[in-house]
Structure formats: structure tokens, C-alpha cells
Amino acid sequence: MRDIRHHLTDELLMGYSAGTLPEAFNLVVATHVSLCDECRARLHSFDAVGGVLLEEESASMAHGALEATLALISRKAQEPIQPKPKQPAGAFPGPLYDYVGGDLGAVNWKRMGGGVRQAILKTSKDATVRLLNIPAGAAMPDHGHKGMELTLVLQGAFLDDGERFARGDIEVANEDLAHTPIADIGEDCICLTASDAPLTFNSLAPRLVQPFLRI
Template sequence: MNISHHFDDATLMAYSAGSLPQGMALLVACHLHWCEHCRERVDATNAVGGVLLDDIEPVSLGEGALNDLLARLDEPEQELAKPVSRPSASAGQLPAPLAELVGCDIDELPWKRIGYGVRQVDLDLDGPGATRLLRISPGVSVPHHTHTGNELTLILSGSYNDEVGRFCRGDVADLDGEMEHQPLVDTDEDCICLIATDAPLKFTGLFGRLVQPFIGL
């Protein structure tokens, strides 16, 4: 796989620290499954984190700290992903963490039409923001939008062009609230992306403002 767009350092550090919302962490794990370059960067980030921990001066803990910690160990573990329902036929097509989550072929998912040439599946994960699969038909462009928070996109198949460049299978777009963009599918194949945000999108064009209340992106 020829990957040319990767995550920001800040995103990988947040991933290593375990501070990303569930959907974003899933998306990072999916890219890491395909991208050796970012796997090495995560290893380096973890090494730096370890050195920083070694340098921290020990502080004395308050009374009851040990009991609090032991009590927390008894709490049920937070579920990171929904249980696997059955092995997927599209395991080779989807990155493993996503294939395990959806448990079926990408064409068998309950795609919902949300506008001209655009279909989506909401993955309905817990936490702030939204995580969805978007399937965009050839020649269709998603309305201009900016973000109130961060948006991560992983291209699963097909490709698109926007103000940043061309994005193909395996590439990620790592956008913050400053960025305004309008992706256009530029081949004769559907572009299927995994998109995770930590806050709702904000459409800027007139068309976007008109459709936003209906498509709930």
C-alpha cells in the first residue's frame, strides 16, 4: 500500500496517552494496522513518554490512595469495541480493528442515503463526537465545511481530492478546526472513508447550511 498522508504528532501522542475519544482511537488503530511508518512513530512516542515518566519526581500519596486504586481495579473494564458478531468476509478489504467491529462485509452494512451520492453508516460508538463510514459516489463533492473540533478521516477505498491534496486507500486526513475543505471523489469508484470527530461538523457554504439540519453530519 502506498500511503502518503499520515497523522500529526499531536494525534499520535494523544493516541499513545490513551486520551483520544473511542472513534478516533479506532481510526488511528486502523491506520497503524496498514502503516509501518506511523507504527514506528508510535513506538518512538512511547519511548519518549517512558523517559519523561522516569524523570518525574516522586510525590507522597494521600491517605486512602491505595484503597481507591484497589477499588478501581474491581470496577468493570471499559469496553473498547463492540463484541465480534461473526468473522468478516471482507477482512482483507477492511483494516482488522474495523473488520472486527462491524463483523460483516462492507456492502452488507445498513448504508443510509444522506444526500445526493452520499451514504453513511453511523457506528454509534460512545464518547464525544461521531464515528461514521461515509460512501461517496464518483464525481460527488461533499459540501464545504469547517470543524468545531478535530476530524480524522481514513480512506478505505477509492480516492478524493481537496485543498490539501489527493487521498487514496490507507491515507489519513488529520484536520483541526481552522481547516475548511471540500473533498471531491476523483475516480469512477465509490470513495469509502472512516471519519471520526470529537465535535460536530459545521458546514459553511449555502448548500451546506441548507442540508446540515437534515443529514446531521
């Protein structure tokens, strides 16, 4: 496992643990945690807080609930067992592999201009998540945010504001940050990126195409 240098924030891990993040963010968090044992341990510790809160109150169950549950268990036992999916060995960790329906080769890329390609993944509408493929050495359009943007590197690397982000690293950007990530030379950079508000581009051209691209 690569030594990951850029991690999730406590707020995101707590929100994921509490189950209150938009589905698009959940996918990025679950994908990062699949690659990062440090954040997996932090996440389990936030889950432990949930366990503590679970112990605090109780509500009476209906009469016969135990018997009904045992009956449910024996019905489930008769269902055919689904084979446990093998953990993918490609570029995409398990949760992302599930959403794409395969690895890199299964992605339905759309051109965005400047050699950049994207594929939007289907999630609930409160936020969006997409895969981006940025050619080696190319820049993402200069943009700022109204909300929060998470960018997780899956292949290659990008440079942003003097920092290098490689596979497994995550950049958490909020509304204060106007930035221009540049793909590192060497190989194309593939990222999974989620945002909960439309991006705002700082030059005119991308702003015009924005509605068509659903950025």
C-alpha cells in the first residue's frame, strides 16, 4: 500500500460515519478509505461514536418481533447465496468498480475539450461525481467553487499550489480555493471528483460550455 499523504478531513469522515453525506461524496470517501488504512482506522473510530450513541436509548419492539426475525433469517437462508465479488486488482477500488460496472476499460468517456475527458456517474442529485481523465502535463480549467469539491487520484498525479497528489491522495477544496490543478508529466491523470455545487470557471469560454457539460 502506497504511503498516502493527503487525507480526508474529520468532518467528512464523521459525515460518512453518520450517513449524512450526499451519495456522490460517499463514493469518494469509500474509494479513498479502500486505499488508505489511516483513514479506515479514523473512520472506524467515528463509527465507535455511533456505537456509543446507539446504546443510549431504546424503544419497545412489537410483540413477537424475535420470532418474526428468526423466520426472516430462515427465509434468507433459503435464498441463493450471492458469490462474494472478487476484489478488483485494477485502477478502481471495489466501491468505484461497482459504480462503473468494471475497471478503466468500462468507462464511457465524453470529450470536454483540451484533451480532457469525463464520465459522470449516476448518484442521487444532491451532489455530482465524475471521473476525469487529464492528459499528462495538461491543466484542468481554472475554477473556483460555490460548495465543496473532493478530488481523489486513481492514476498518475496532479500538482496544485505546490503540492503533488498521487494515487490515493485526496484534495478537499472549499469555496475559498480558486485553483488550477495540472496533471503531472509522465502519464495521464485519472481522478474521481465530487462536488455539491456547480463549479464557476474564471475564463469566459468554459463558462459558456458549462451548461452542456453539466459541470
